[in-house]
Amino acid sequence: xxxxxxxxxxxxxxxxxxxxxxxxxxxxxxxxxxxxxxxxxxxxxxxxxxxxxxxxxxxxxxxxxxxxxxxxxxxxxxxxxxxxxxxxxxxxxxxxxxxxxxxxxxxxxxxxxxxxxxxxxxxxxxxxxxxxxxxxxxxxxxxxxxxxxxxxxxxxxxxxxxxxxxxxxxxxxxxxxxxxxxxxxxxxxxxxxxxxxxxxxxxxxxxxxxxxxxxxxxxxxxxxxxxxxxxxxxxxxxxxxxxxxxxxxxxxxxxxxxxxxxxxx
Amino acid sequence: xxxxxxxxxxxxxxxxxxxxxxxxxxxxxxxxxxxxxxxxxxxxxxxxxxxxxxxxxxxxxxxxxxxxxxxxxxxxxxxxxxxxxxxxxxxxxxxxxxxxxxxxxxxxxxxxxxxxxxxxxxxxxxxxxxxxxxxxxxxxxxxxxxxxxxxxxxxxxxxxxxxxxxxxxxxxxxx
Numbered sequence: 370x371x372x373x374x375x376x377x378x379x380x381x382x383x384x385x386x387x388x389x390x391x392x393x394x395x396x397x398x399x400x401x402x403x404x405x406x407x408x409x410x411x412x413x414x415x416x417x418x419x420x421x422x423x424x425x426x427x428x429x430x431x432x433x434x435x436x437x438x439x440x441x442x443x444x445x446x447x448x449x450x451x452x453x454x455x456x457x458x459x460x461x462x463x464x465x466x467x468x469x470x471x472x473x474x475x476x477x478x479x480x481x482x483x484x485x486x487x488x489x490x491x492x493x494x495x496x497x498x499x500x501x502x503x504x505x506x507x508x509x510x511x512x513x514x515x516x517x518x519x520x521x522x523x524x525x526x527x528x529x530x531x532x533x534x535x536x537x538x539x540x541x542x543x544x545x546x547x548x549x550x551x552x553x554x555x556x557x558x559x560x561x562x563x564x565x566x567x568x569x570x571x572x573x574x575x576x577x578x579x580x581x582x583x584x585x586x587x588x589x590x591x592x593x594x595x596x597x598x599x600x601x602x603x604x605x606x607x608x609x610x611x612x613x614x615x616x617x618x619x620x621x622x623x624x625x626x627x628x629x630x631x632x633x634x
Numbered sequence: 635x636x637x638x639x640x641x642x643x644x645x646x647x648x649x650x651x652x653x654x655x656x657x658x659x660x661x662x663x664x665x666x667x668x669x670x671x672x673x674x675x676x677x678x679x680x681x682x683x684x685x686x687x688x689x690x691x692x693x694x695x696x697x698x699x700x701x702x703x704x705x706x707x708x709x710x711x712x713x714x715x716x717x718x719x720x721x722x723x724x725x726x727x728x729x730x731x732x733x734x735x736x737x738x739x740x741x742x743x744x745x746x747x748x749x750x751x752x753x754x755x756x757x758x759x760x761x762x763x764x765x766x767x768x769x770x771x772x773x774x775x776x777x778x779x780x781x782x783x784x785x786x787x788x789x790x791x792x793x794x795x796x797x798x799x800x801x802x803x804x805x806x807x808x809x
Contacts, residue, residue, distance in 0.1 A: 373783050376779050377780050379779060392743045398746040399740060401735060404734055
């Protein structure tokens with residue numbers, strides 16, 4: 370054999386062998402974790418909630434005890450489906466007619482008054498909140514924080530940076546939606562959670578549909594879950610889910626119309 | 635057989651210090667490019683190409699080492715570039731998406747095999763380059779597997795007329 374060809378073959382076999390050998394080893398290669406820790410996320414969420422969101426919007430839980438109580442009943446049932454919740458979840462009702470809900474970090478979930486009024490049943494609100502819990506539990510928030518704010522800004526805010534910094538960080542977060550992949554993951558999470566909680570997962574699809582049918586009006590500076598595109602595909606994905614035969618719907622025993630009315634009083 | 639195809643090999647004492655230094659420089663170009671803050675694989679390759687064309691006519695000895703350094707760097711550069719592109723493809727998804735890996739992110743074994751293979755290739759390349767530089771400085775030949783042979787065959791082949799003087803007067807023995 371030509372010696373040049375032989376040498377080339379030796380190189381190809383040695384290095385190709387290393388590649389193939391490692392590729393077929395039964396090892397699970399974990400990527401370096403570049404997200405912030407849960408503790409950091411919790412602390413950052415507390416700061417952003419206080420300095421950014423609650424400074425911008427009025428928290429009206431205390432003013433509307435009926436609505437507050439309904440939210441507690443709905444969220445308790447949802448959270449009971451998680452073995453060990455990743456965060457100490459807190460749900461805030463905010464004064465704003467926009468149909469929207471969002472989670473910022475560390476289990477702080479915000480519900481606009483407009484969303485509560487738009488939901489025809491408590492199950493619809495439960496579906497939306499399950500989706501938001503999904504974002505938190507799947508650590509989408511931690512990834513979004515790292516991506517949108519960068520580790521330097523996060524460290525500065527955590528280290529006690531000024532209030533304006535936290536305010537701006539909050540605005541940046543609110544103006545950016547989740548990647549489509551994360552929306553689908555959160556949908557999937559909410560489907561499972563709703564099913565366990567005795568709530569039909571199709572409520573999420575019907576909610577999206579009604580949202581589209583009603584011609585969504587929203588604040589253009591906010592890019593939350595409701596304003597996120599791809600509703601059609603997401604509706605199809607949710608509807609393609611088959612609930613198990615033993616699934617039994619357990620309706621909330623709430624005077625939903627009364628809850629909605631109480632917000633106008 | 636050898637005499638028919640290739641020019642005679644110079645012995646260490648026949649090679650000038652300048653030639654030895656130039657030959658060593660071919661391997662050290664890579665470190666020089668890194669030293670000035672150019673870790674991009676393509677820049678290293680560019681440096682090697684420039685060095686090769688600037689020095690190849692000095693002597694067969696210098697030409698051989700410069701060519702060996704250049705041709706061994708070619709596949710290394712291509713492998714490194716693929717590794718960089720492949721890695722970036724994980725970070726940047728569709729559109730403007732950036733994937734931040736978390737504790738649950740698993741990397742494909744096929745990709746990790748490639749990355750480790752590329753690291754080994756670079757390690758070999760580094761070791762061989764250092765040894766090559768040292769040997770060249772002492773006026774010695776050092777043949778990398780495959781690349782040494784093809785470089786030698788090209789540079790020392792009698793078909794390579796680069797070193798034959800053109801239109802220069804020739805000294806001849808008495809007739």
